[in-house]
Amino acid sequence: MLHVFPVLPLDRQDQVAALIDSARISDGVAPVSEETHLRLPATASRDWLHLVYVDDGAVVAYAHLDTADPQAPWAELVVAPLSRRRGIGSLLLREMLQRAPATRVWAHGFLPGTASFAVERGLHVVRELWQMARPLADLPPGRQLPAGFAVSTLTPGDERDERDWLAVNAAAFASHPEQGRMTLADLRARQSEPWFDPAGFFLVRDERTADDPATWDGVRGPTPEPGRLAAFHWTKVEHAVGEVYVVGVDPDYQGLGLGAAATWVGLDHLRAENLQTVTLYVDGDNDAAVATYRTLGFERIAVDVQLATRRVPDESAR
Incomplete structure (x- = not known):
């Protein structure tokens, strides 16, 4: 079941943090930015929404939507490794696009699975952020x-x-x-x-x-x-x-x-x-x-x- 929160409840904060960490370990790259980690315990904002998908009491997917800049709303989305290919990511994406059609979704690392997800849903790369070392x-x-x-x-x-x-x-x-x-x-x-x-x-x-x-x-x-x-x-x-x-x-x-x-x-x-x-x-x-x-x-x-x-x-x- 999908839940949308202006403020993420305390118990959900811990579950979302655990989900993010499990995806990082599985994929080898953090699925969300530092900004998102800092905003998990944030107070209510009309410009920021948390989207949480719960299955059998467990958080298996999370997304956030930032519409502070109406010309460039942005989002991040993560699905638990064992819950992928079930349409949950698509559900969260549709919900965000209905709320802000111009939303840009970050894909960290742009992994093969993410690239396939993007192609299947008609998403295009509009910005690249390089990591150099x-x-x-x-x-x-x-x-x-x-x-x-x-x-x-x-x-x-x-x-x-x-x-x-x-x-x-x-x-x-x-x-x-x-x-x-x-x-x-x-x-x-x-x-x-x-x-x-x-x-x-x-x-x-x-x-x-x-x-x-x-x-x-x-x-x-x-x-x-x-x-x-x-x-x-x-x-x-x-x-x-x-x-x-x-x-x-x-x-x-x-x-x-x-x-x-x-x-x-x-x-x-x-x-x-x-x-x-x-x-x-x-x-x-x-x-x-x-x-x-x-x-x-x-x-x-x-x-x-x-x-x-x-x-x-x-x-x-x-």
Whole structure:
């Protein structure tokens, strides 16, 4: 029986989490994103629905539907390995499409079974999210920050750090459908996760001063504003693997090499943690970013896709 909840009951939260974990173990890839895990215990929202299919008292399928952006609603769907090919996934898909016909469904890893499911139901790939990786053992010397810029780490709960980061993140990812929508609540939720480490959250600030041109003469960019956040690199470590979680540059500071320099700051940190591998995610059609990461030694190792019932242009980039 299908149930639709604006708030997932506590007992169902545990069952859905167990379902997600069993699918991850069976398929070798997590069936839902970090965002979905964080939203399982969320309070009611008119923009988010949980769809739960229960068979003989057990949760055997789960989906969520996010309609916060009416132009690009998105969803994820997972069916228990032993309950597949019974039409349950199709039922959940139809329910979501009836509520939001333009829904895009994430398929993490785009496994053969998922590809067959998509073809049989007329779904098309409308977006690719690449996972790229490189070893850390042979990491070459990194690029230095331009003169007049300094690195610090985020202090959780510090209003200035958090305010500045939210502003630069929103500006850097203004056209990104997920990252650009991060709120203070989203930031705080991630700070509560077991993997969060403020020592790996780097802030690059502009410390140049207008009365000391020797420190900034010839460096392009806005008029110096001592202390202004120009770029950041948030790293993540989970399951003994490092991740370039997100790198962002204030659009006013584009072209100074701060993105590459901040990336190297984070990579050096992850290597110092004695990790063997670092990964990252980037949109497959973001040619500039993909090229940059390839020059840093990253190669594609997996791909997630968004599926929709019709081909639509995708303006996002990461």
